Amino acid sequence: MTTILGYREQPLRTESEDNEIEYDYHSRSYIFSPIKETPRGAIVTAAVMMCEECGTAIKSMGGPGHRCYCLRCYDALKLFDFAEGHEHEITGN
Numbered sequence: 001m002t003t004i005l006g007y008r009e010q011p012l013r014t015e016s017e018d019n020e021i022e023y024d025y026h027s028r029s030y031i032f033s034p035i036k037e038t039p040r041g042a043i044v045t046a047a048v049m050m051c052e053e054c055g056t057a058i059k060s061m062g063g064p065g066h067r068c069y070c071l072r073c074y075d076a077l078k079l080f081d082f083a084e085g086h087e088h089e090i091t092g093n
Ligand SMILES: [Zn+2]
Pocket: 051, 052, 053, 054, 055, 056, 069, 070, 071, 072, 073, 074
């Protein structure tokens, strides 16, 4: 079983006037994917992935990443967003 180390919020997917897929990195998408341990032998960026909120190292590779949250901060964020009327969607990857 793969341990979930945290969650990463995906950039908001938008479509331009000519139907091209674009990503809005400044807006919230409320869509999260789990951050999992890197499989042995996988080629990844050798950079520490840190929690956007508290700065805790989530994993030693695959960083720096964008809008990554450790499990504790993710729970807090989820509650906060829910209080504001936003539910999170979790996708596979
Ligand atoms: Zn954190």
